[in-house]
Amino acid sequence: MYKTAYLDLPPLRGAAGTVSLPGSKSISNRVLLLAGLSEGETLVHDLLDSDDTKVMIAALRELGCELHHRDDGVLSVIGLGGRLRQKQAQLFLGNAGTAMRPLTAALAVLAATQGGQFELSGVPRMHERPIGDLVDALRALGCPIDCLGQEGYPPLRLRGPAPLSLTAPVQVRGDVSSQFLTALLLALPLVAAGGVDGQAPRDIVIEVTGELISKPYVQITLDLLARFGVQVQRDADWQRFVIPAGSRYASPGVVHVEGDASSASYFVALGAIAADQAPVRIEGVGSSSVQGDVRFVEAAQAMGAAVTLGPNWLEVRRGAWPLRALDLDCNHIPDAAMTLAVMALYADGPTVLRNIASWRVKETDRIAAMATELRKLGAEVEEGPDWLRVFPLQHWQPAAIHTYDDHRVAMCFSLAAFNGLVPGRSEEAVPVRILDPQCVAKTFPDYFETLFSVVQARPQDIPVITIDGPTASGKGTLTDEVARALGYGVLDSGSLYRVTGLAAHRAGLDLNDGAAVAALVPTLDLRFEEGRVLLDEEDVSNELRQEATGLMASQVGAHPPVRQALHQLQLDFRRLPGLVADGRDMGTAIFPDASLKVFLTASAATRAERRFNQLISKGVPAKLDDLRADLEARDARDKTRSASPLQAAADAIELDNSAHSVEASKDLVLGWWQTKRPFPH
Ligand SMILES: O=C(O)C1=C[C@@H](OP(=O)(O)O)[C@@H](O)[C@H](O)C1
Numbered sequence: 001m002y003k004t005a006y007l008d009l010p011p012l013r014g015a016a017g018t019v020s021l022p023g024s025k026s027i028s029n030r031v032l033l034l035a036g037l038s039e040g041e042t043l044v045h046d047l048l049d050s051d052d053t054k055v056m057i058a059a060l061r062e063l064g065c066e067l068h069h070r071d072d073g074v075l076s077v078i079g080l081g082g083r084l085r086q087k088q089a090q091l092f093l094g095n096a097g098t099a100m101r102p103l104t105a106a107l108a109v110l111a112a113t114q115g116g117q118f119e120l121s122g123v124p125r126m127h128e129r130p131i132g133d134l135v136d137a138l139r140a141l142g143c144p145i146d147c148l149g150q151e152g153y154p155p156l157r158l159r160g161p162a163p164l165s166l167t168a169p170v171q172v173r174g175d176v177s178s179q180f181l182t183a184l185l186l187a188l189p190l191v192a193a194g195g196v197d198g199q200a201p202r203d204i205v206i207e208v209t210g211e212l213i214s215k216p217y218v219q220i221t222l223d224l225l226a227r228f229g230v231q232v233q234r235d236a237d238w239q240r241f242v243i244p245a246g247s248r249y250a251s252p253g254v255v256h257v258e259g260d261a262s263s264a265s266y267f268v269a270l271g272a273i274a275a276d277q278a279p280v281r282i283e284g285v286g287s288s289s290v291q292g293d294v295r296f297v298e299a300a301q302a303m304g305a306a307v308t309l310g311p312n313w314l315e316v317r318r319g320a321w322p323l324r325a326l327d328l329d330c331n332h333i334p335d336a337a338m339t340l341a342v343m344a345l346y347a348d349g350p351t352v353l354r355n356i357a358s359w360r361v362k363e364t365d366r367i368a369a370m371a372t373e374l375r376k377l378g379a380e381v382e383e384g385p386d387w388l389r390v391f392p393l394q395h396w397q398p399a400a401i402h403t404y405d406d407h408r409v410a411m412c413f414s415l416a417a418f419n420g421l422v423p424g425r426s427e428e429a430v431p432v433r434i435l436d437p438q439c440v441a442k443t444f445p446d447y448f449e450t451l452f453s454v455v456q457a458r459p460q461d462i463p464v465i466t467i468d469g470p471t472a473s474g475k476g477t478l479t480d481e482v483a484r485a486l487g488y489g490v491l492d493s494g495s496l497y498r499v500t501g502l503a504a505h506r507a508g509l510d511l512n513d514g515a516a517v518a519a520l521v522p523t524l525d526l527r528f529e530e531g532r533v534l535l536d537e538e539d540v541s542n543e544l545r546q547e548a549t550g551l552m553a554s555q556v557g558a559h560p561p562v563r564q565a566l567h568q569l570q571l572d573f574r575r576l577p578g579l580v581a582d583g584r585d586m587g588t589a590i591f592p593d594a595s596l597k598v599f600l601t602a603s604a605a606t607r608a609e610r611r612f613n614q615l616i617s618k619g620v621p622a623k624l625d626d627l628r629a630d631l632e633a634r635d636a637r638d639k640t641r642s643a644s645p646l647q648a649a650a651d652a653i654e655l656d657n658s659a660h661s662v663e664a665s666k667d668l669v670l671g672w673w674q675t676k677r678p679f680p681h
C-alpha cells in the first residue's frame, strides 16, 4: 500500500494482463458476522483483508469469538452460538457501514435478550452517516438504544436486558440505506428460534417502508443467510420479508468469498478505456457472482466495452472509442457507478447517472466530491439532489485530486491518467495526483500496485529524480527518504557491479566470460529497499560489502558487454510510478532527461565523521583523520578521471548537506520537486 501524502500517476497509455481481485467486502463482513453468531467452526477462504474487515474481526474478538488465521491463509471462526460471552464492550468500527449497521442490530437484540451494554463508534465521518432508521426499528422492537452524539447517528450505546415485542411486524425505512434492512435480516434469526423469555418459535416479519434502494445488496444478505441455514421469504415488491419460525444459524463449515465486484469495476473500466491490444482479465468475479455490482459490466458494455465472461472471470477490451455516452438509473449499482462518472470523461456526449441520492451519505458526499474533483480536471459537470451529469473532456488539466478519505474517489480517479488516449491529446497528456492514496485501505489496500501491474506508460513520462554525489555524502539515505515520501522505486547504482559479480559467481559463471555475465544481467531480480539490496528477495547487503565481492565486481566490470547490459538494466528501473536514482552519473549519463537532478555534497570533514560513526557503530575500528585523508584523495581522483568524472549535471541543483539533518534535506528536495510538477499548489 502507498502510505504517501500523494501519489502521482504519470500519463498512462495502455493496459493488458491479469488481475486477481481481493475478496468482496460485502460478503466478507456478512460471513464474519454470521460465522460469529453460529455454533461451531466456520473456515473462511479468500476473506478480504482490509480496514473494513479488520474492524469486524476485532469487534468479534472483543465479543468472545475465537478467530485465527491459519498458515494456509484461511480464517477459522468459532462462533458464539447465539450466546454472549462478553456482556460489555466498546467497539470501534472505523468507517465500515457493513460492520456498524449489522453489529448494531445484532448487539441490540443480544443486549436486550441476554443483558449487556455495548458502545459502538467510528471515525468522525461514521458519526455523520445516518443510522436513525435502524435505531427506530430496533427501539420499536423494544431494544434500548442511546445515540451518544447527535440523535440518529453513531456513536451508539446498546443496553439490556429489556423485553422485546415480537408480535407486530418490524418496520424499517429502506430509502436511505439498504444496510438497515440487511442488519435486521442478519440479526433477527436470533429471536426467530424462540426460547427468549420462554417464548415459542415465531415467524419474524420485517416490512420496508419507503422505496428500498440498493436491492442487490439485500439479495447478497438473503443468499448468505441461506448458506447459513436461514431461508428468508421475500415478496415480489421487496416490501415484506419473513424469517420463518424456528430459523437458526447453521454454519456451512466452509465458505469461499468471491472477489469484490465493486473493485472489479475499475479494471472493467480500465479494459474499456485502455486495452486496445490485449484484454484485461479480471479473476474472482463473473457470471455466477451473487454481487449486484457485476451488473456494472452491462453499463460498461453500453458505453462500448467488449466483455467476455465466465463463472468467475471477466475479460475486457476496448470496443467503442471514444466511449458511448450513457443515461442510467444507477440505484442497483451505487458503488460501481462512481466509476462511470470518470469513464464519462472519455465519452462522445454527456453521461447522466440517476437515482444516486445515497451517494450523499456514504464515505463522503460523493455527488459533491465527484463534481468538485472532475471539475479540477477541467470537466463540465452538473449535479442535482440525486443525479450527476458529466460532459466529455477535451482539454485536460493536471489536477491534485482530493479523496475525502473515500477509497472509491481515489480508485476511480486513477482512470483519469489515461487522458493521453483521448484523440488528439497524445502529446498533451497530463499526470494526475491522487492525494492521500492510502484511503484505499478500506477495501483494496493494494489497489495501486495492482493497477501498475497491468498498465503501461512511456518511459519518458515516468518521472526520475537523480541524486548524484561523492562517496559518504548521504546519497543512499536521502534517496530512500525521498523515494519513500513519493512512493517511488529506488536504484542504488553504486552496488550494481558488486551485485552482478556476486550473482555471476553464485551462478557458477566464469567471471572472465564477459558475454555470459552480460547475459545474466537482464535476468537479475533486484530490489533496493530501506538501504538494503535484495537479490532474488534475499538481503545480500552484507555480502556486497565484503572484499571478495569487490574483487568480483572489478572483474566483471572490465567487460564492455557487461557495462552495456548494466546501462540497460539501470534504464529498466524506470518503472511506475517513478524512480529515485542514486549514484555518480545518474543525472549526467543514465537519466539525462530526469525531471529533477540533485548533486549532493558535504564537506570532507562531515563525510569522514559520518563514515567514522557508521563504522564504530558496527564495531569496526576506524581513525577519523585517516578516513578524511582517504576521502579527499578519492574526491580528487573522481573529479579528474577521464571516464565519467564525478561532476554535477549542468542542470543539477547542488545541495551541501553538511549542516542539514536528513529530514531537512528531504524536505528541500521534495520542495524542489513540487516546483517541477505541474499540479496547482
Ligand atoms: O450492504 C452492503 O454491503 C452495502 C450496501 C450499499 O449501501 P447502501 O445500501 O447504503 O446503498 C453499498 O453502498 C455499500 O458499499 C455496501
Ligand SMILES: C=C(OP(=O)(O)O)C(=O)O
Binding pocket: 095, 096, 097, 098, 335, 362, 363, 408, 443
Ligand atoms: C458505501 C461504501 O461503504 P460502506 O460499507 O461503509 O457503506 C462503499 O464501500 O462504497
